[in-house]
Amino acid sequence: MKQILLITDGCSNIGPSPVMAAAHALQEGITVNVIGVLDYGTIGELGELEIREIAKAGGGLHQIVGTSQLARTMQMMTRKTVVQTIQQAVNKEIRQILGGGSLTELPPEKRAQVVEVVDELSETSPLQVALVIDASASMKPKLAAVEEAIRDLMLSLKARAGTSRLSVYHFPGRGHGEDLVKDVDWTENLDGVRGLFGRLQMKGATPTGPALLKVIDEYRCGTLEHNQSWRELPGQEEGMLGDYVV
Amino acid sequence: MTTSSETVCPPGTVITGKWQKNQYIVERLLGRGANGSVYLVYRRGHPDRYALKVGYDTLELQSEVNILRALNRQLPSSYFIEADDYKSVSGEAAFYVMRYVEGVQLHQFIRARGREWLGLVGLKLLERLSSLHSLGYIFGDLKPENVMVSPYGSVELIDYGGVSAPGRSVKQFTEWYDRGYWNAGSRTGDEAYDLFSFAVMCIQLLDEESLRGASAQLPQIRSVQDLEAVLRKSSQLKPYAAWLGRALGGGFANSREALNAWKKGVYARAVPRKRNKTPRWLQRSFFLSIVFAGAALYLFLKT
Missing domain, CATH: 1.10.510.10 (Transferase(Phosphotransferase) domain 1)
Structure with missing residues (x-):
């Protein structure tokens, strides 16, 4: 299961539409959840609309919360999305077996069995969550809370029986045209990682769309990672190195 | 797939089970939990009152029902009564009925x-x-x-x-x-x-x-x-x-x-701990009273 969790506080203002990017993600089998973080003022009608649209296009959930509820919301969304993804897959199977019908149409005993399977799979299936953090100027005071919430999410994910990996990105980058910066690569543990976000340069631009597209790309590279790990197999590695040493 | 019902059932609402056909009448809202609202209800034609939980999400509620059923099989006093669905204003919703715990x-x-x-x-x-x-x-x-x-x-x-x-x-x-x-x-x-x-x-x-x-x-x-x-x-x-x-x-x-x-x-x-030591003030006043008694006796004998 693959998820993107976008944390933002306003509208994108540069590059391709984030809604389109989210639709792409869903096409690739990645669910996109969006959290709008807001402590003072409002996100604005436009910002709210965009948040809702991104989540809809990405097949995920959205919510606007204050920093104090951030950790809880992230945990709840990730969990719900896992269950939903499993449920959708299971529902497909049910429809194939029973020829139509959703959960409420199943008689209670059958439903109990289905839900048992969903619960089991939700707990044990491998999960990947890419956190994409809007680090534009207005987000700066909230980043400490965001980091704390990410660590808290890792703690929840670690408790799962299935393997769970997390990666962290922020946008925009430092240089001109750099849309996305990888802060933490896929990991099952954040304990050793100090300060998730390196030096940040706060700029006004919010390239949400381009950033999402880059993360989808990173997910694709994730499949390349398999090749890497294959390359790193003992024996193989030496051979590869040999090639380069010359 | 998931029906959600976050609407409130006003007192007097009749909740009819789709599968078992039992009817429950809402007396009042007891509280709202993380995944459902709990009502105090009574069953039509019965004096007993129950607590009835209407889930916001069918799947989550079923997950809870599975655990309650498993507990029921193992516990002597039954807590769980039954689970069913009903048609509410906002669509179909799942509910379950449990013993009402007063307190x-x-x-x-x-x-x-x-x-x-x-x-x-x-x-x-x-x-x-x-x-x-x-x-x-x-x-x-x-x-x-x-x-x-x-x-x-x-x-x-x-x-x-x-x-x-x-x-x-x-x-x-x-x-x-x-x-x-x-x-x-x-x-x-x-x-x-x-x-x-x-x-x-x-x-x-x-x-x-x-x-x-x-x-x-x-x-x-x-x-x-x-x-x-x-x-x-x-x-x-x-x-x-x-x-x-x-x-x-x-x-x-x-x-x-x-x-x-x-x-x-x-x-x-x-059980309060035994006082193994007499308080000092009591010792002192006891001492003092002996001195007084001795003095009084002395004066009495002298006269």
């Missing part, structure tokens, strides 16, 4: 009746937890709101939405009572997880202010040591400090051991 929430009980009740109520609650653990379940979301206490201190756990098997992730938790929140361990369900929540709950019931102070720490440096410091400082917590410290540190092998330790503590406190 008040734990924190209200302690506030109304006094802190000295904690020994007994805590004992009964630990008994409940320990029997749940012995059946192979972890409660998860233990907090005062999920513990109902009857007028004479018998307790009942409500809201089984957070129950999971040991070794699995805790499904539902609340910040203060969560071991992860205090950087004191994982969110994987085990008996120690429930005992940790129980300990935080006791601290809250006895000295909420200190707990609030400890939780105001920056999240990255918040730790179980802050709670231990509260235990050392607070005078209200003193009688329980040793037990609570052990529970916070995961020092009990299982909840049975924790229960036994609590029991010992409760009865040690209930």
Whole structure:
């Protein structure tokens, strides 16, 4: 299961539409959840609309919360999305077996069995969550809370029986045209990682769309990672190195 | 796929089961939980009252029903009555019916009746937890709101939405009572997880202010040591400090051991310690009275 969790506080203002990017993600089998973080003022009608649209296009959930509820919301969304993804897959199977019908149409005993399977799979299936953090100027005071919430999410994910990996990105980058910066690569543990976000340069631009597209790309590279790990197999590695040493 | 119904059923609403066809009439709303609303209802043609939970999400509610059914098979007193669906204004919703537990929430009980009740109520609650653990379940979301206490201190756990098997992730938790929140361990369900929540709950019931102070720490440096410091400082917590410290540190092998330790503590406190030393003021006044008596006798004999 693959998820993107976008944390933002306003509208994108540069590059391709984030809604389109989210639709792409869903096409690739990645669910996109969006959290709008807001402590003072409002996100604005436009910002709210965009948040809702991104989540809809990405097949995920959205919510606007204050920093104090951030950790809880992230945990709840990730969990719900896992269950939903499993449920959708299971529902497909049910429809194939029973020829139509959703959960409420199943008689209670059958439903109990289905839900048992969903619960089991939700707990044990491998999960990947890419956190994409809007680090534009207005987000700066909230980043400490965001980091704390990410660590808290890792703690929840670690408790799962299935393997769970997390990666962290922020946008925009430092240089001109750099849309996305990888802060933490896929990991099952954040304990050793100090300060998730390196030096940040706060700029006004919010390239949400381009950033999402880059993360989808990173997910694709994730499949390349398999090749890497294959390359790193003992024996193989030496051979590869040999090639380069010359 | 998932039907959600967050609309409120006004008193007098008739809820008719789709499968079993039983009819329940809503008397009033009892409360709203993380995944459903609970109503006080009575069954048409029966005098008994029940609690009926309408789920916000069919799947989540079913997950809870599965656990309640499993518990019902193993527990002598039946808590769970039946599960069904009904057609509400906003679509089809799932519900289940359980025994109605009369009483008040734990924190209200302690506030109304006094802190000295904690020994007994805590004992009964630990008994409940320990029997749940012995059946192979972890409660998860233990907090005062999920513990109902009857007028004479018998307790009942409500809201089984957070129950999971040991070794699995805790499904539902609340910040203060969560071991992860205090950087004191994982969110994987085990008996120690429930005992940790129980300990935080006791601290809250006895000295909420200190707990609030400890939780105001920056999240990255918040730790179980802050709670231990509260235990050392607070005078209200003193009688329980040793037990609570052990529970916070995961020092009990299982909840049975924790229960036994609590029991010992409760009865040690209930029976006042024997005064093996006579107070000094009494010794002094006794002494003084002898002197007076001697003086009086002397004067009497002299005259």
